[in-house]
Amino acid sequence: MTHPTSRYHRPARAAAGRGWPVFVLGRTKRPVANCPQCHDAGPGHDREACGCLTCHGFYAATTDPHRIAAMLSAVPAGLLAIRTGAAAGLVVVDIDPQHGGQLDRSVMVPTYTVATGSGGWHLYYAHPGHPVLSRPMPDRAGVDIKADGGYVVAPPSVHPVTRRPYRTVHDGPVVEMPPRLAAIVDRPTAPAPHRPAHRPTTPTTPHAGGGGISSPAALLATNLRRITTAPVGRRRTTLYGVARGVARIVATGALDTTTAVAELTDAGRAAEQTDRDIRAAITGGFRDEGVPLPADTIGGAA
Ligand SMILES: [Zn+2]
Ligand SMILES: [Zn+2]
Structure with a gap:
């Protein structure tokens, strides 16, 4: 056989x-x-x-x-x-x-x-x-x-x-x-049902030449949700993976580094990760995507 x-x-x-x-x-x-x-x-x-x-x-x-x-x-x-x-x-x-x-x-x-x-x-x-x-x-x-x-x-x-x-x-x-399929694939994810339906318009507007990302805020939200929905034992590695994904969004110019780091930090804290682990995940994720991360955006830590 x-x-x-x-x-x-x-x-x-x-x-x-x-x-x-x-x-x-x-x-x-x-x-x-x-x-x-x-x-x-x-x-x-x-x-x-x-x-x-x-x-x-x-x-x-x-x-x-x-x-x-x-x-x-x-x-x-x-x-x-x-x-x-x-x-x-x-x-x-x-x-x-x-x-x-x-x-x-x-x-x-x-x-x-x-x-x-x-x-x-x-x-x-x-x-x-x-x-x-x-x-x-x-x-x-x-x-x-x-x-x-x-x-x-x-x-x-x-x-x-x-x-x-x-x-x-x-x-x-x-x-x-x-084109119709591409438009659906790139469409921002609808807000989760438990969120208020009429939040103020997101300040992160699409960036000209932003690599085709129609709503970086929605892409970011989708990424961040993965951290809190990951099994507890997988959250640290998920945070790192999400940091890489967010770094790629930053690389397109559609999202600024300061916002990205702040959002990742909030999501990491919501998932009960230590600040040290959060900083390590963000630093590693950005480095591994080759996206510059100025030291002052992450509290001077590396
Ligand atoms: Zn390995
Ligand atoms: Zn191995």
């Missing part, structure tokens, strides 16, 4: 050949656990540059055939996954009919498509080049956007619950998002 994952080699190499970095998830679709060193590494640990084969989930994704082969050997019962976002040049629209998701051909034009193991679809579109958050698609129940900071399970992985495989059902080119 052949090794269960040996059948992943060809599709993994094919995906890598299209420029899509691939990695391996555990058999339950959860990321593989980090090695002890990476587990204990502080928030300044550069997950993107980390040399470990399978640590840090999608950060381990690669197009290197040798690393791919080694990963498939290291996690023999795993699932094949593709990192989305700018790293892959992909924005994937993830439609889950079990949660009300519907294929709307008026905005979701035909493109490379995967039928998921749970009865849904992944529509692969070209990444527009400016930051695209992974989040629920605005105003669309059961539809998620998998883009920067995200990943999708890839064919021919078998869904751990349904035991059905992910299958490529339209093996055509990855097309650009039509």
Whole structure:
């Protein structure tokens, strides 16, 4: 009998050949656990540059055939996954009919498509080049956007619950998002229901040449929410990841550094992180994104 994952080699190499970095998830679709060193590494640990084969989930994704082969050997019962976002040049629209998701051909034009193991679809579109958050698609129940900071399970992985495989059902080119879809993908997230409906207009206005971010305030809010909604044990690393995401927004010129640091600090405190850990996460996140962080914006600490 052949090794269960040996059948992943060809599709993994094919995906890598299209420029899509691939990695391996555990058999339950959860990321593989980090090695002890990476587990204990502080928030300044550069997950993107980390040399470990399978640590840090999608950060381990690669197009290197040798690393791919080694990963498939290291996690023999795993699932094949593709990192989305700018790293892959992909924005994937993830439609889950079990949660009300519907294929709307008026905005979701035909493109490379995967039928998921749970009865849904992944529509692969070209990444527009400016930051695209992974989040629920605005105003669309059961539809998620998998883009920067995200990943999708890839064919021919078998869904751990349904035991059905992910299958490529339209093996055509990855097309650009039509303008209507791009507009929805970039639309600011609606305020959470528990917030007052009529807050004063946000002072952070869209910046000319802001890399296409239509509302940096909304993007920021979406990022910050990840900190307080993360499991308690994951908040420190989530804060670091969010700091990187916010640094990328700052890099587009759509958000100023002082506001970014203040908002991250507030969110970190709301999630009961120490000021020391918050400063370390922000400093590390900005440094790892190559975004300058003047010392006086973070209380002189580094
Ligand atoms: Zn490691
Ligand atoms: Zn590491």
